[in-house]
Amino acid sequence: MKIVLLGPPGSGKGTQAELICSKYNLPHISTGDIFRSNIANKTQLGLKVKQYIDSGSLVPDELTISIVKDRLSQDDCKNGFVLDGFPRVLNQAKQLDSFVKIDKAIMIDLSDDEIINRLSKRRMCKKCSNPTHLDWLVDGKCEKCGGEVYIRNDDSPETIKARLEKQKLPQDVIDFYVEKGLFVKINSLSTKQETFIEVDKILKSLVK
Numbered sequence: 001m002k003i004v005l006l007g008p009p010g011s012g013k014g015t016q017a018e019l020i021c022s023k024y025n026l027p028h029i030s031t032g033d034i035f036r037s038n039i040a041n042k043t044q045l046g047l048k049v050k051q052y053i054d055s056g057s058l059v060p061d062e063l064t065i066s067i068v069k070d071r072l073s074q075d076d077c078k079n080g081f082v083l084d085g086f087p088r089v090l091n092q093a094k095q096l097d098s099f100v101k102i103d104k105a106i107m108i109d110l111s112d113d114e115i116i117n118r119l120s121k122r123r124m125c126k127k128c129s130n131p132t133h134l135d136w137l138v139d140g141k142c143e144k145c146g147g148e149v150y151i152r153n154d155d156s157p158e159t160i161k162a163r164l165e166k167q168k169l170p171q172d173v174i175d176f177y178v179e180k181g182l183f184v185k186i187n188s189l190s191t192k193q194e195t196f197i198e199v200d201k202i203l204k205s206l207v208k
């Protein structure tokens with residue numbers, strides 16, 4: 001099961017990826033998580049990408065594509081993966097297609113107003129990287145693992161606005177997957193479990 005999750009910032013890609021990966025025992029590959037861990041560890045890559053992420057811009061393809069290619073070539077991806085937040089532009093979609101054939105491109109969609117509402121209350125778990133929500137915390141900690149939570153740097157009101165302006169999923173990426181018969185769109189307006197039921201219907205159709 002080789003899945004890509006597309007969609008605007010904050011639409012619920014990471015949340016659905018976690019649910020898919022735990023049900024189907026797949027690796028969750030999030031380009032955003034890879035960049036954030038490099039920034040936290042002050043690696044060369046982290047130093048290069050920080051300015052783009054903090055300003056709500058896309059990281060250039062030359063830094064992004066090779067990371068995904070390397071990660072997908074690792075053993076744990078042989079039988080499948082969930083790629084969260086990649087591709088975001090047509091060049092990334094074409095490059096990905098040149099090194100792996102995916103089974104489904106699922107767009108997790110949501111209105112800008114609801115995205116702003118959710119991102120302004122998002123909390124991230126330091127321990128398990130779970131994207132969670134202020135209202136879901138248990139005693140101020142991650143409801144999944146009890147870890148400490150933090151607010152992402154790019155979840156400030158100004159950066160959320162910049163991300164929504166600069167990072168709308170381009171139509172040509174959607175068209176690329178529509179033409180291959182791989183594209184499905186799900187709205188994540190309902191609860192995360194209800195949204196997952198819709199996502200899972202698509203996944204079940206892939207399992208032989």
Ligand code: AP5
Pocket residue numbers: 007008009010011012013014015016030031032033035052053056057058059060064084085086087088092118119121122123131132133134154163167188189190191192193195
């Ligand atoms: P990335 O980390 O991927 O950020 P993003 O695309 O902005 O998406 P988010 O992670 O903010 O949102 P999400 O869709 O995962 O939503 P989540 O599940 O957390 O990328 C960060 C940056 O890295 C980018 O800005 C860019 O600079 C760079 N980058 C990454 N990939 C790149 C690429 N391919 N090319 C170039 N640059 C790249 O949910 C959001 C909130 O809603 C959470 O609080 C969650 O708990 C809550 N929530 C989720 N579902 C529901 C629900 N059903 N009901 C209520 N609340 C919900």
Ligand code: MG
Pocket residue numbers: 013014015030032084085131
């Ligand atoms: Mg995410």
